[in-house]
Amino acid sequence: MEVICSSPMEHRRRVTSSSVDIPGLPLPDWQHILDRDYEPWDREHIVIDAAEQDPQESLAILLCSLDHLRSTPHNPHPA
Numbered sequence: 213m214e215v216i217c218s219s220p221m222e223h224r225r226r227v228t229s230s231s232v233d234i235p236g237l238p239l240p241d242w243q244h245i246l247d248r249d250y251e252p253w254d255r256e257h258i259v260i261d262a263a264e265q266d267p268q269e270s271l272a273i274l275l276c277s278l279d280h281l282r283s284t285p286h287n288p289h290p291a
Contacts, residue, residue, distance in 0.1 A: 213274065214253060219263040 217223040227242050240248075258277045260270050 213258045213260065215260045215262055215270070217263045218261050222263050 217226065223245070224242050227240065227245055230239050232239055258274065258281075260274055262270050265273075
């Protein structure tokens with residue numbers, strides 16, 4: 213599962229307003245986020261875009277996606 217925030221403005225707001233809930237854990241600043249090296253996934257996966265929804269909505273989407281995967285036959289080794 214990959215969680216993204218497709219809105220740069222919302223992503224920045226979240227980064228700059230975050231607080232540490234684990235003592236001693238340094239949080240990245242916005243420039244660190246921009247400079248990070250992103251490696252795209254090379255396989256099918258669930259993507260949750262959290263830009264326009266709250267955590268409960270993201271969880272509901274994830275659970276629905278997992279239910280769909282469980283009920284859909286798939287071949288993990290396609291020809």
